[in-house]
Structure formats: structure tokens, C-alpha cells
Amino acid sequence: xxxxxxxxxxxxxxxxxxGHALVSAYADAAREAGxxxxxxxxxGKHIPILESRKQWLEDDVPAAVRPGQDAIKxxxxxxxxxxxxxxxxxxxxxxxxxxxxxxxxxxxxxxxGSGQMPRKLLRGRSARLIVTxxxxxxxxxxxxxxxxxxxxxxxxxxxxxxxxxxxxxxGNVDGSDRHRRRWLDKIAAHGVAGD
Numbered sequence: 001x002x003x004x005x006x007x008x009x010x011x012x013x014x015x016x017x018x019g020h021a022l023v024s025a026y027a028d029a030a031r032e033a034g035x036x037x038x039x040x041x042x043x044g045k046h047i048p049i050l051e052s053r054k055q056w057l058e059d060d061v062p063a064a065v066r067p068g069q070d071a072i073k074x075x076x077x078x079x080x081x082x083x084x085x086x087x088x089x090x091x092x093x094x095x096x097x098x099x100x101x102x103x104x105x106x107x108x109x110x111x112x113g114s115g116q117m118p119r120k121l122l123r124g125r126s127a128r129l130i131v132t133x134x135x136x137x138x139x140x141x142x143x144x145x146x147x148x149x150x151x152x153x154x155x156x157x158x159x160x161x162x163x164x165x166x167x168x169x170x171g172n173v174d175g176s177d178r179h180r181r182r183w184l185d186k187i188a189a190h191g192v193a194g195d
Contacts, residue, residue, distance in 0.1 A: 001034045002194035005075035007068060009082030009093035013043035018173050018180060019132050023081050025184045026130070029191030038071040047095040057103060065099040072100065077126045077194060078162065080152075083173070084133040084140070088148040097156060106160040120161030127157050128190060129167045137171030166195065 006027050010019040020041075027037045045064040050056050061069060072078055082093050089097075103109055107118040131149055133140055140146060146169065153165045168190070170183050 001036065002030075003036045003074055003076045004030055004038070004079065004194060005068075005071035005077075006030075006037060006039045006079045006081070007071075007093075007096075008039065008041040008043070009080055009090060009096070011043055011090045011092040013041075017083075018170075019081050019083055019130075021180075021184060022130055022132070022170070022187050023079075025188040026079060026081070026191040029188035030194060033192040033194065035191075035194045038074065040068045040071050042068075042092050042096055045092070045096075047092060047099060049091075049095045050098050056098070061102060061105075062099055065096060068096060069100045069105060072122070072125075073105075075125060077128070079128045079130065081130040082132075084131055084148070087144065089152065101156065101160060120159070123161035125162045126195070127153075127162050127165045128195060129153065129165065130170065130187060131167065132170045132173040134173055135171055137169040140169060140171065 004027075006023055008020060008023040010017050014020075023039065023041075027039050030037050047062060047064050050059075080093070082089050088094075100106075104121070106120075106122055108121055109118045110116050129149055129152065146167075149167055149169070153167070157163070157165050168187065172179060
């Protein structure tokens with residue numbers, strides 16, 4: 001069975017948020033299928049933003065981020081679930097990723113000034129991005145070319161060795177109960193498969 005880290009990137013702790021229901025559907029189905037699951041919720045956590053390269057290189061990783069780092073290191077598959085806000089991931093999730101994906105955790109830069117590409121330290125892991133949005137997902141794909149999701153996939157996950165990366169784009173998140181139920185079932189099926 002697969003070791004799965006599920007990162008709930010919705011900053012609003014309200015249980016009424018559909019993203020939290022998606023995380024529960026995935027994690028519960030994965031556990032029932034025999035996978036090992038660690039859930040990391042970011043809502044309510046104090047995760048400071050990085051303000052300089054010096055902080056990124058030298059400061060300690062905040063205590064609120066360490067369980068997430070541990071889960072990512074432990075995992076074979078990582079699920080990030082978050083809402084699309086202003087065309088991108090929420091600032092809290094971005095701060096978590098910047099703090100967690102530090103040198104010698106995600107990338108080994110080797111000798112400074114060597115001109116070599118950094119070594120990818122998160123190889124051997126796959127990921128799924130579950131992204132909710134108010135607009136139709138087809139519109140996000142066609143008009144916006146899924147730009148922020150593609151950037152996350154290419155410039156963060158694949159850069160650090162996480163591959164393959166699959167996506168579930170869930171549009172019209174405030175739609176009917178039937179629409180939501182269908183998506184909960186689809187996400188649970190991914191949990192069962194461990195993908």
C-alpha cells in the first residue's frame with residue numbers, strides 16, 4: 001500500500017468549506033483501502049512569509065511547517081487540496097511551500113557558484129493537485145490555460161523531483177449538491193487508488 005500525505009491548503013478553518021470535505025473524502029477512502037495517510041491542515045496555522053534569501057537559507061523552519069515537511073519526506077504520494085484564489089493558491093499555502101521546500105529538503109544546490117543544476121531531493125514521489133474554483137473548470141483551462149496550476153506542477157513539484165503530477169480541477173464549487181456529491185465520489189475513488 002501507499003504512504004500518502006494530504007495537505008489541506010484551505011486557509012478558512014470553517015468545516016463548511018468544500019475543500020475540507022474533499023480532503024476527508026480522499027483520506028477516509030485511502031485509509032479504508034489500506035493506504036497509510038497523514039493529513040496536514042494549514043488553516044489556523046501561523047506560517048510567516050519569507051522576506052529574504054538569507055531567511056530561506058539560514059532561518060529555522062517554523063514549528064507549524066515541520067509536520068508538513070515530515071509528512072512530505074515520509075510520503076510516496078502527496079495530495080495538495082486548495083481553492084483557487086485570485087488566480088493562484090492562497091497565500092497561506094504559498095508560505096507553507098516556501099518554508100517547507102528549503103535547500104537540502106527539496107533541492108541540493110551543491111557548491112555555490114558551481115553552475116550545476118540542483119539535485120532533486122524529492123524524487124520517487126508522485127502528487128495530485130485538487131483545486132476548487134468558483135468559475136467553470138473548462139473556462140479556467142481554456143481561457144487561463146490553468147496557468148497557476150501548471151506553474152505549481154512544473155516550477156515547484158517537478159523541479160524538486162515530484163513526478164508524475166495529476167490534477168483534479170473542480171469548477172462551480174458553489175453548485176448543486178449533486179455536483180458536489182459527484183466530485184466527492186470521484187475524489188474518494190482517487191483515494192482508494194492511492195493516486
